[in-house]
Amino acid sequence: MTEELNLSELFANSVKFISRNSKLLLTIVAVGVIGVVGYQKFKTPYYETKAICMSGISEYERQEQIEDLSQRTAIDLVNHLQINIENKDYPALATLLDVDENVAATIKKIEAEQLYQQDMNEKFYALNKFEILLTIYDNEKIKDIKLGLIYYFGNNQYIAQYYTSYKKSCKILISDINEEIEVLNETRVESVNSSFTVAAGNTITGKNRKLSNDIITLSHMREDIKTNLELLTPISFVQNFAKVNQKEDDILVWTLLGAVLSFIFGLFVAVIREVKTK
Numbered sequence: 001m002t003e004e005l006n007l008s009e010l011f012a013n014s015v016k017f018i019s020r021n022s023k024l025l026l027t028i029v030a031v032g033v034i035g036v037v038g039y040q041k042f043k044t045p046y047y048e049t050k051a052i053c054m055s056g057i058s059e060y061e062r063q064e065q066i067e068d069l070s071q072r073t074a075i076d077l078v079n080h081l082q083i084n085i086e087n088k089d090y091p092a093l094a095t096l097l098d099v100d101e102n103v104a105a106t107i108k109k110i111e112a113e114q115l116y117q118q119d120m121n122e123k124f125y126a127l128n129k130f131e132i133l134l135t136i137y138d139n140e141k142i143k144d145i146k147l148g149l150i151y152y153f154g155n156n157q158y159i160a161q162y163y164t165s166y167k168k169s170c171k172i173l174i175s176d177i178n179e180e181i182e183v184l185n186e187t188r189v190e191s192v193n194s195s196f197t198v199a200a201g202n203t204i205t206g207k208n209r210k211l212s213n214d215i216i217t218l219s220h221m222r223e224d225i226k227t228n229l230e231l232l233t234p235i236s237f238v239q240n241f242a243k244v245n246q247k248e249d250d251i252l253v254w255t256l257l258g259a260v261l262s263f264i265f266g267l268f269v270a271v272i273r274e275v276k277t278k
Contacts, residue, residue: 021270025263032262036255046108047139047246051132051146052115052239055153056232060162071114071130074235077153078112078132085109097148098155107145109135129238142241153234163234170229177222184215 018025055074084093085107094104111133116124134145153159 017270017274021266021273024270024273025266028266028269029259029262032258032265033255036258044137046135046137047142047244048133048135049139049142049241049244050134051237051241052129053112053132053235053237054129055235056166056228057159057162057234059228059232060159060166070126071128074153075112075114075130077156078110078149081110081152096152097145098151099144099148103141103144103148106136106138106141107134108137109133110145132241134241139244142243146237146241150235156234159234166232167229170225174222174225174229177218177225181215181218181222184218188215 053074055071057073058070061073081093081096084090084096090101090104093107094101097104113131113133115127115129115131117127118124132149134142136142136145
């Protein structure tokens with residue numbers, strides 16, 4: 001009972017305190033809110049956009065990965081650019097992306113994240129794609145940044161060496177497969193001719209069928225290699241950065257936060273003022 005009375009008295013005193021200092025508190029809160037709104041309106045606006053990408057770097061490296069076509073290296077390379085952005089080292093950033101320095105200076109933040117998919121057992125597994133989140137001050141420079149990222153990956157010495165070796169080995173492998181298919185075709189022709197002289201049924205149930213299956217298997221393998229050779233570039237955009245026109249200013253969130261902080265500061269000022277008047 002005593003505790004209830006104490007809480008009731010504390011609440012009543014708090015209400016009376018706020019009521020006595022209502023003008024002061026309202027003035028401080030109003031100044032704080034106006035200041036936040038003014039700052040949000042006059043600061044440089046920025047825009048947020050996303051792109052979905054895929055990289056073949058893990059295929060070039062030919063290393064055992066937990067997931068097929070792991071995107072870890074590509075993600076790390078994109079996130080490494082944030083070091084220059086945070087340090088405002090725009091000349092270095094412009095060199096990496098092969099863009100003008102004023103274009104590099106428009107980047108506020110860039111971040112890459114692995115994309116995941118949830119299966120029927122509610123388990124998440126990594127996809128062979130990743131997402132790039134771009135925050136930029138000038139939405140007209142989005143295309144320049146995309147081209148800059150392509151240049152950045154394509155001219156990275158580590159990637160370039162692996163990519164050159166990968167393309168060379170793929171072309172050699174395709175050539176070897178073509179030669180093997182020619183040999184198998186010749187063998188099949190000889191087998192068919194030989195089968196006709198012995199028994200026609202051998203062309204269906206005998207060695208000829210196995211040769212045909214081998215040729216189909218090699219053909220599929222060759223087409224897979226050709227597809228990978230064409231598509232697995234250092235970085236490719238599955239979905240380009242969206243062209244956004246709505247600027248991000250977070251005015252509502254910052255206004256509420258400014259009002260709360262101003263109110264707390266006003267309470268502190270009001271307490272000091274009452275202590276001095278006693």
